[in-house]
Amino acid sequence: MDVILGKIATLGPPLLLGAVTTVTITLVSLIIAIILGLTLALIQRARITWLNWIIAAYIELFRNTPVLAQLFIIYFGLPYLGYKIPSFLAAVIGLGLNGGAVLAEVFRAGIAAIHVGQREASLSVGMTPWMAMRYIILPQTWRMTLPPTGNYAIALFKDTAVVSAIAAPEIMFYARTLVASTFETAFIYLLVALIYFVLAFPMARLVDRLERQQRAWL
Amino acid sequence: MAALLRVDDLYKDFAGLKVLKGVSMTLERGHKTAIIGPSGCGKSTLLRCINYMETPTAGHIHLDGELFGETQNGGKYQRMSEKQLARQRSQVGMVFQGFYLWPHLNARDNVAIAPMKVRGMEKRAAYELADAMLEKVHMSHKRDEFPERLSGGQQQRVAIARALAQQPKLMLFDEPTSALDPELVGEVLKVIQELAAEGISMVLVTHEVRFARQVADHVIFLGDGVVVEEGAPDQVIGAPKHERLRSFLKQILEH
Ligand SMILES: Nc1ncnc2c1ncn2[C@@H]1O[C@H](COP(=O)(O)OP(=O)(O)OP(=O)(O)O)[C@@H](O)[C@H]1O
Ligand SMILES: [Mg+2]
Numbered sequence: 001m002d003v004i005l006g007k008i009a010t011l012g013p014p015l016l017l018g019a020v021t022t023v024t025i026t027l028v029s030l031i032i033a034i035i036l037g038l039t040l041a042l043i044q045r046a047r048i049t050w051l052n053w054i055i056a057a058y059i060e061l062f063r064n065t066p067v068l069a070q071l072f073i074i075y076f077g078l079p080y081l082g083y084k085i086p087s088f089l090a091a092v093i094g095l096g097l098n099g100g101a102v103l104a105e106v107f108r109a110g111i112a113a114i115h116v117g118q119r120e121a122s123l124s125v126g127m128t129p130w131m132a133m134r135y136i137i138l139p140q141t142w143r144m145t146l147p148p149t150g151n152y153a154i155a156l157f158k159d160t161a162v163v164s165a166i167a168a169p170e171i172m173f174y175a176r177t178l179v180a181s182t183f184e185t186a187f188i189y190l191l192v193a194l195i196y197f198v199l200a201f202p203m204a205r206l207v208d209r210l211e212r213q214q215r216a217w218l
Numbered sequence: 219m220a221a222l223l224r225v226d227d228l229y230k231d232f233a234g235l236k237v238l239k240g241v242s243m244t245l246e247r248g249h250k251t252a253i254i255g256p257s258g259c260g261k262s263t264l265l266r267c268i269n270y271m272e273t274p275t276a277g278h279i280h281l282d283g284e285l286f287g288e289t290q291n292g293g294k295y296q297r298m299s300e301k302q303l304a305r306q307r308s309q310v311g312m313v314f315q316g317f318y319l320w321p322h323l324n325a326r327d328n329v330a331i332a333p334m335k336v337r338g339m340e341k342r343a344a345y346e347l348a349d350a351m352l353e354k355v356h357m358s359h360k361r362d363e364f365p366e367r368l369s370g371g372q373q374q375r376v377a378i379a380r381a382l383a384q385q386p387k388l389m390l391f392d393e394p395t396s397a398l399d400p401e402l403v404g405e406v407l408k409v410i411q412e413l414a415a416e417g418i419s420m421v422l423v424t425h426e427v428r429f430a431r432q433v434a435d436h437v438i439f440l441g442d443g444v445v446v447e448e449g450a451p452d453q454v455i456g457a458p459k460h461e462r463l464r465s466f467l468k469q470i471l472e473h
Contacts, residue, residue, distance in 0.1 A: 115316075115318070117314060117316050117318040118318055118320060120271055120314070120318065121312075121314065121318035121319075121320070121377075121380075122320075123271065123304070123307060124269060124271065124307060124310070124311070124312035124314075124381070125307075125308065125311075125332035125336060125380065125381070125383075125384055126304050126305065126307050126308025126309075126332060126336040126337075126384060127304060127332065127335065127336055128300050128301055128304045129300055131304075131335055131336070135331060135335055136320050136322075139322050140320075140321065140322050143322065
């Protein structure tokens with residue numbers, strides 16, 4: 001027992017330090033993804049053909065290639081163009097761009113699901129199209145897309161593990177370093193899994209609750 | 219003084235489908251015109267052109283002597299910017315067949331939001347206005363309810379209050395009772411009748427021919443995108459001249 005506690009005492013702190021980075025990367029990427037996704041979904045509604053082509057190409061490109069490849073291209077590719085960026089920045093840009101593509105589709109579908117009559121009623125009372133979007137359509141879209149966005153956030157949280165590949169100092173990165181010096185492979189990854197679980201489980205429960213509430217509302 | 223509403227020689231095509239083929243009408247202040255006609259003849263389209271929810275293919279609308287939805291310089295007409303259009307639309311209230319209350323807002327907020335956001339009213343004043351309008355449609359007791367918890371008739375009455383809160387010069391009703399269960403039709407018609415008695419100007423599209431005869435002072439029978447017959451209700455509904463109108467009335471009054 002003491003042996004195990006001793007191990008936890010030495011291995012725990014660096015892993016928790018990594019967990020802080022993991023959570024930070026998740027939150028920053030999520031914010032980028034939400035802003036980007038929403039912006040793209042709104043631009044798509046303006047139905048400007050050439051812009052929509054570009055957005056569609058971007059979405060398909062990011063949805064149909066591995067995140068790992070995207071991260072490598074950003075982290076190792078940008079220096080060729082003269083922009084050397086730290087691994088943390090590369091990580092949030094990569095995950096943010098990737099998430100933007102995912103959430104653009106979620107938000108686009110969410111906006112499209114609001115009956116056109118809702119918008120016409122808004123215009124008929126003298127709202128501008130922007131006011132209709134802001135006060136009538138987006139609040140409903142937001143509620144509807146909260147569960148899928150939450151699910152995406154959980155997936156993103158777990159996917160941050162890949163950014164250890166570009167040496168961003170998150171949990172997996174520390175785990176690998178610790179394995180190299182202690183050879184406690186199984187034990188370390190057990191701790192890692194535990195940390196992920198403790199953080200992700202409450203989020204998953206919250207999303208479940210939102211989903212149930214929404215079913216009651218619809 | 220100019221008429222409240224003037225519709226001049228309105229045409230509307232949808233991708234080659236000619237729906238309105240030269241419709242004209244005028245409405246004086248405080249007057250009520252009912253529009254009747256078979257399904258698909260263009261009644262909704264006409265109403266939606268009046269507040270520029272649809273852009274007419276040709277023809278013009280004047281509200282209160284002012285060109286509606288367009289600006290004119292020289293001989294050229296141009297559709298207004300969305301902002302200008304919104305300002306004009308706020309003078310026209312519209313009630314839809316499908317109600318379209320906003321489900322994320324309770325009854326009171328459904329009514330108060332436009333006064334607040336469009337006219338910039340203070341929240342307190344907007345709520346006072348909303349309460350007064352809900353009173354008018356006999357919905358004060360449900361002001362905190364969300365639309366999903368209201369019956370169709372109640373939803374439609376809140377929707378009427380929402381339109382009234384714009385303090386519009388003109389109200390447009392597009393078959394306000396067609397989506398309702400028969401037992402709920404009466405409460406909505408009663409509210410419309412009260413508004414009519416108050417002297418609110420309105421254009422009312424309806425299948426309720428008997429009701430149209432009671433409240434309207436002018437009836438238009440639209441057939442296939444043109445005005446086939448119009449006049450006083452007792453004449454158009456009571457003594458129709460055209461065969462098409464006669465068979466339409468016969469069919470509708472049999473139910
Ligand atoms: N946005 C649109 N695009 C294409 N066609 C349309 C559009 N809106 C209406 N139409 C067509 O125009 C015609 C007239 O439609 P409208 O809704 O004005 O009829 P209506 O007289 O209101 O009928 P109802 O009594 O069924 O409501 C129909 O053939 C309809 O299919
Ligand atoms: Mg119609």
